[in-house]
Amino acid sequence: MVDEAREKERPREAVFDASQHPADLAELLEEMNLDQARASLLSLPLSLGADTFAYLDPETQVGLAKVLTRGELAAIVTEMNGDDRADLFNRLTPKQQNALLPGLAQAEREDIRRLAAHEEGTAGAIMTSDYATLTVNLTVKDALGKLRREAPDKETIYRTYVLDADRRLIGSVRLQTLILASPKQKIAEVMERETRAVSVSDDQEEVAQAIAKYDVIALPVVDEDGRLVGIVTHDDAIDVLQAEATEDFQKAAMMTSMVENIGTASIKLLYRKRVYWLVLLVFGNLLSGAGLALYEETIAAYVVLVFFLPVLIASGGNAGSQSSTLTIRAMATGDVEMKDWGRMLLRELSVALALGLTMAFAVSAIGLFRGGLELAFVVAISMLIIVVAGSLVGMSMPFLLSRLGLDPATASGPLITSLADIMGVLVYFSIATAFLIG
């Protein structure tokens, strides 16, 4: 048992056959060339093939859609879950979409149109229509009968939604509860009132956070009239949260958008994703150089000042990137909101003053040794100001970007560092010029 479980960690050595989990089969397909992948996919029973297709990464899906015949693709798409089908459809070119639609039955065509219409990033875009519903007046016995008939087509029947005559969501009931209840009880007696529905237009990350917070298997999605239009399931919530975490992390390293897998991405793609920010930052950092040029005379007179330049500008950037990271993450988890800015700024000021004093003390000892009392004083006072300014900018930038409607995660790391560099140069050399030259 334990050894079998270990197998999942080495999918590359696994054989490709119908005994494998679709998630593992998908990983194997992704490593094949398209012709091999097509043949292997078609060798699977149709329903397993459709599940496997749904687990594939978007690029492989689109690639396979090109090499499969219309009939083969239509058969697979018909077997897929509603949400996976709509996702695939959104990834195809209009030409591919038009080729695919006639091969599908009326019900699937309409399901695709409905699900694919929702804006990306919303609850509507990740919800599925494969849920089961009940009405209040059914008995528990009839309800179980209905679920038995519908179960094979549904993504989950562990929680069933209770609707009124207008399809408005009024409650939900767990399968566990139905099994425990007396067969003659009415659904109205055993259901829970539903108060945690989300709206189709809600942000998908918020919906995923709510599923994580309430430990539920799924959350119902309603339209503006309170009518049930879909459910978001726990597995989609995990996918959203993982994708967002990866995205935040990559933004912190100035990748304008996500690289799905660095191990398989092409060198051209990696170059394109990375070069934009790097070159932009070159011009940002040249401003620091321009700042230095303003103080050419001071530098020429006191070359020893240059030795402290790296530590001063790096410290401002380090303190700033600490506070921006903490703020970005707290905003992402909902611990901190826009209205907390003022309060956070005061707290950050206290922390930054304590940090700045500690670091000024550390660096002034070296300043004393290298260049005497005056230099030690200039270096220490610069360090204090630079650390405090860097921290305050680092904390405020995510709020500012968020207010401007931009993603706060863009603010972290190198953007803060570049800003801190310029501030550091100006603070340090203007203080040095005032005390040593003036």
Added chain:
Amino acid sequence: MVDEAREKERPREAVFDASQHPADLAELLEEMNLDQARASLLSLPLSLGADTFAYLDPETQVGLAKVLTRGELAAIVTEMNGDDRADLFNRLTPKQQNALLPGLAQAEREDIRRLAAHEEGTAGAIMTSDYATLTVNLTVKDALGKLRREAPDKETIYRTYVLDADRRLIGSVRLQTLILASPKQKIAEVMERETRAVSVSDDQEEVAQAIAKYDVIALPVVDEDGRLVGIVTHDDAIDVLQAEATEDFQKAAMMTSMVENIGTASIKLLYRKRVYWLVLLVFGNLLSGAGLALYEETIAAYVVLVFFLPVLIASGGNAGSQSSTLTIRAMATGDVEMKDWGRMLLRELSVALALGLTMAFAVSAIGLFRGGLELAFVVAISMLIIVVAGSLVGMSMPFLLSRLGLDPATASGPLITSLADIMGVLVYFSIATAFLIG
């Protein structure tokens, strides 16, 4: 309905009463002082109170454990789920543990001892013992009867585990399947062979990744003899994945350990978590200063060289932190493993050469303008070498740390930047000295 759903986004305005979800009640309690929180918690029905207590953050739990009487705490702890109870127990001081144990029944005491014995960070530490089991020879009818009797005590009966006479795990069956099956069928006929059990000693992050990958509600946990000892559920998997993402993100900003919530953490705590790395990096950056001191004569002769110092050292750090972030994330998601190092290094070399050439070109134009052909050449060749070296170090560091048994996430951001700074100073000024002075 939609408006009610909105409520959850403003928990601070919600009332504290038994109609709320325990996750919301826990948030309200966390904002009260301990005496208020104690009174509010005790005002809830016991079972809701225990659920709410389980949702509290660790600090509030430990704080409340101090102000509750032994009897009150024992009553709440008895009602909690096995895994939440064991987590709480591990957070208490030995004195608190000894005060609590006599108040519990024998069954709970043994459950705590068993669950609390597993090492932190393993599947054993996050598993729960509230699962239901069946044997192969039961009929579907008897199995449903058994589940009906046991359901109220179990965390989930949506999937039930099938054991042989020695408690070894041989399969599992979904509640959905039991409902669909004929009452007279044997469990052996309807169960699925279980091949995805994890071991108690498996890393909790790997287990959570497996739950995310296979889209399951729970995974069974077995001991070294293949005997079922617990299950890890999807909600615990989400918690693990979120905590790991936060931790990786914070490590990228040099926080030695996690700050739970920057909005409520004390200023003293924030200072302590941040000062360590900042001061350490001060001494790292002073090395760059010491490197500069080696080239005092070169700098004095060509002050213009200093103007390009910020852009050169920052570019090495930026390129390095891009590649370390990509590598860390790919290692965390399992896309890249130790054995891929060599292959990744070759790919990174190609990408970095292309990036370095682009950036050398960008910066040489400015060099030409500021100081003529010789300076432009020195700056361009330095940029190329610094970007390539920074990228290779950035990509290799996570592998190196991982091989040394350290967390690769520690490598990102400022650590890479500081290394790149020192390299940058040495490369730039040795090239400059060779071409301009030598």
